[in-house]
Amino acid sequence: MRRLAARARSGIHVGILGYDGVTALDLVGPADAFSIANEISRASEGEAPPYRITVLGLAGLRFAAESGLRFEAHAVLDASTAVDTLIIPGGSGLREEAAQAHIGTWLREHAQRSRRIACVCTGIYGVAPSGLLDGRRVTTHWRFARDLAQRFPKLIVDEDALYLRDGPYYSSAGITAGIDLALALIEEDLGPRAALTVARELVVYLKRPGGQAQYSEPLRMQALATHRFADLVTWIVRHLDQDLSVESLAAKANLSPRQFSRRFVETFGCTPARYVEQLRLSEARRMLSHDGVNIQRTAAAVGFASTDVFRRAFERRFGLSPGEYRLRFRC
Numbered sequence: 001m002r003r004l005a006a007r008a009r010s011g012i013h014v015g016i017l018g019y020d021g022v023t024a025l026d027l028v029g030p031a032d033a034f035s036i037a038n039e040i041s042r043a044s045e046g047e048a049p050p051y052r053i054t055v056l057g058l059a060g061l062r063f064a065a066e067s068g069l070r071f072e073a074h075a076v077l078d079a080s081t082a083v084d085t086l087i088i089p090g091g092s093g094l095r096e097e098a099a100q101a102h103i104g105t106w107l108r109e110h111a112q113r114s115r116r117i118a119c120v121c122t123g124i125y126g127v128a129p130s131g132l133l134d135g136r137r138v139t140t141h142w143r144f145a146r147d148l149a150q151r152f153p154k155l156i157v158d159e160d161a162l163y164l165r166d167g168p169y170y171s172s173a174g175i176t177a178g179i180d181l182a183l184a185l186i187e188e189d190l191g192p193r194a195a196l197t198v199a200r201e202l203v204v205y206l207k208r209p210g211g212q213a214q215y216s217e218p219l220r221m222q223a224l225a226t227h228r229f230a231d232l233v234t235w236i237v238r239h240l241d242q243d244l245s246v247e248s249l250a251a252k253a254n255l256s257p258r259q260f261s262r263r264f265v266e267t268f269g270c271t272p273a274r275y276v277e278q279l280r281l282s283e284a285r286r287m288l289s290h291d292g293v294n295i296q297r298t299a300a301a302v303g304f305a306s307t308d309v310f311r312r313a314f315e316r317r318f319g320l321s322p323g324e325y326r327l328r329f330r331c
Contacts, residue, residue, distance in 0.1 A: 011052040012189060015083035015114075017103070017123075018073050019058035021093020024065035026120040026178050027055070030087055033182035036201045037194060050190060056081060058102060066091055077106060082113045085185065089178065090121030090141070104130040118170035118185065120178035127169070128152040136166040141174030179204060229253065229267060236276065240283055241303045244276045280304065281317050288326045295322045 014034055016027055031053055038049035057063055057073030064070050075081070093099055103126040111117060111132055119127050121141045125148070127133055134154035139145070145159040158164060163172035163181040172181035179202060187195035232253055236244060249272055250260035264272050280302040287298050299310035299322075314322045 011048065012050055012085065013052045013054065013083045014085045014087065015054045015056045015077075015081065016087045017058055017077065017089060017126075018055050018063050018071055019091070019093045019099055020063045021096075021099075022063065022065050022071075022089050022091035023121060023175060024067050024069050025175050026089030026091065026123065027065075027071075029176065029179040030089075030118075030120065030182035031055070033179055033186065033198055033202065036198050037186050037190065040194070040197050040201070054083065056083075058099060066093075077103075079110070081106075081110065084115050085118065086114045086116075087118045087120060087178075087182075088123035088126050090119070090123040090125070090175075094123060094126045100126055100129050103127070107132060114168070116168045116170060116185070118172070118181055120172050120181060121174045124148065124171050128155060133166075133169055133171075136169055137164050138166065138169070138171040139164050139173055140171060143174070176204075229264070237279060240276075240280050241301055244272075244303060246272050276303075277313060278317075281314055284310070284314065284322070285318065285325065288322055293326065295326070298322070 014030075016031055018027060034051040034053050038051050038053075041047045041050055054075060055071065055073045056075055056077040058077055061073045061076060062070065063073065088094070088103070094103070107117070107127060107130040111130070117127065117132075119138075119140070122144050124133070124138055124140045125144075128138075128148065128151070131154075133152075135156070137156045137158055138148075139158045139161040140148050142159055145157050149155065149157040161173065162177045163170065163184060165184075170181060170185070172178055183195050183199055183204075186198055232249065235252065236249070242248075246257045246261055249264075250257040253260055255263065261272060264275075268275060270278075284298050284302045287293050287301065288295070295310075296307050299307045302310075304310035304313070311321055314325070318325060
């Protein structure tokens, strides 16, 4: 925490937007991360808290989250608002035109007052209409990424990233990724040791391995599964090291290999072999993020016939070798 700049010594002012229909965790997750950074600073070094946290009501002091939880803001977002860091949580309320127009107008007139502006999850719907993100790389919850790209074609939408920075603008994936983003901001302000300490208090990774695909893909497939395939998808996820050939899977589904392949593609939009490979590679990526993991054993554990086949598939999918990934992302 001794890396605090003059800005931090006087208290980095973090404003978190609140509005009716906000996703509570999008707001509370980052707020708690910054609050814990304050507690650690006071307890370990006796310093003044590095952050001043203000909840800013979009349309008034009182607002209710999607879950029904009720909040009371410290102040209302208006022409006098000036914060170092503005965080805009997601929620159904910000996907309404009136709310978008309100925050969009404020941003166009006052965004330059803030050093950085961060969108959590679908909070990006409040910033995109302002034009401030045009031509910039952004991300959002995987379920909304395609819609965001269609509505705002000038954005460069990365569907897989947990969080991104492009200039003074930050964006993150769904819900808990707001904590990943907050930790990145804390690391930027106070250094990696402080961010790691906050992550330990929150019992989360400082930098989670991989992207959204590892969470969205298996869940998306399970959501698409018909009654015949529902149990099979769950079984595949739990038995990646076993024989997952079309013949083997067809037998479990009580179908001929030809019928099984046709119905699988109709249901999931990809072949059984491609789906199995995606799951195997996602699990391998998760395993490689931990210290002491052997690449050969990882390949065998997720069902690849050889280490060479695994390496080629991993590099084709993620753009780097298993060894390079392990060096960059291990915890």
